Amino acid sequence: MFEALDETKPLSVRYLVLELENGEFVHLVGYDKDSAALTGLDAFKAFSADHAERRSGALARSAAKIVGNYRMLDNASEAMPA
Template identity: 45%
Template sequence: MKRTLIRYKTKPDMADKNAELIAGVFEELKAARLKGVRYLSLRLDDNTFVHYVEAESGDSALPNLAAFKTFQGGIRERCIEPPVASGVTIVGNYRMLDEE
């Protein structure tokens, strides 16, 4: 399983728009019922966004979604700090993530 954490900070006037675009991704995800993908997005008080993605096959199907492509379009223009992705290892988990 591949786990990725992405972090970036949006411009204050673009944070709500960014959140709306992310909501669109979740709507399409729910409708598509993608198997093997888990996705979490958080917005911090300072307009930093954190995305956590787990993909069983190693490659996430997220980039193939139309809403995700829309979200990705213009992401750098919405940001003060650009997206940085890194692999992540879960050290502890108490009822936050499903355990299989």
């Protein structure tokens, strides 16, 4: 995913992946109006194709509102869509 994003450089996409101590991953995604710059990538399609088999639990999506940001996120003044 990150190679594809580095190659295509979509300005409308923000993407962060965290690995928790227990081995689970948290994906934070932000995009401006249209998610196609991310979901249209072949790498995203390949990544999401077998996603259900790799999950440890149910997929949980939720919109988020940034409450505070100290030098963690650039230009992070808007809500990130789920």
